[in-house]
Amino acid sequence: MEISLRINGSAETLEVQPQVSLLDALRDQLGLTGTKKGCDQGACGACTVLSDGARITSCLALAVQYEGHEITTIEGVDHPLQEALVRADGLQCGYCTPGQICSAIGMLAEHKEGMASAVTEDDEVDELDEEEIRERMSGNLCRCGAYNGIVEAIKEVAG
Template sequence: MEVTLRVNGREEVLDVEPRVSLLDALREQLGLTGTKKGCDQGACGACTVLADGTRIVSCLALAVQYEGKEITTIEGVDHPLQQAFVRTDGFQCGYCTSGQICSAIGMLAEHKAGMPSVVTEDIEESAELTEEEIRERMSGNLCRCGAYNGIVRAIEEVAS
């Protein structure tokens, strides 16, 4: 099947099997290896990318589902979070970092748009992005090294 995606600002026409994940299309056909394959089951968040600004786990997404969508991988990100991760030691081995950063960008947009979470059911009551709120909203992204404190500090720094 032919599918046209807009990836990191460039139009890409791919010939893919209908069952090929977006993750595999990005890595194997476009050579964008910054997006990592962790669990390949949607449980770790290492493969998180942005689709039209919304964070998704690309291992569970079929490439054909994203026809005409704007896909942003870590290679297309230019965001203050990247430097904040460096300043706050928000990574150690770095394997999860691309997914963490893409997820954090999406999470900040969700919070700004007033989307509630388990921690803050009514976003109007608490517009502040607390540590507890960040941890809840980022809970779909795992870090094997345990750099969570640095990740939270980086997000707090950028959010303020």
């Protein structure tokens, strides 16, 4: 099947089989290897990208589902969170970092829109404290355990 998408601001036309994941299309056909294949089951968040600004796990998304959508991978990200992660020592091996960054950008947009999380009290979404950040980022795993730095960086950017 031929599909058209906007990837990091550029129009792309891809020839894909219906069962090809968005992750595999990005990596194998476009050479965008910043998006990582971790578990390939949607459990680790390493493959997180943004679709029209919303975070998705690209290993579970079929490429054909995103016909006409704007996809942003880590290669297309230019966000203050990137520098904040370095300052906060929010990465170690770096494997999960692209997914963490894309997920955090999507999470910050969700929070700004007033979306509650599982720990939001009394439907008040005003404060993005450590508990809120940890809950909202819980779908992104870091085997190195750099969570404290990741949370610190997100708090810095959110503030």
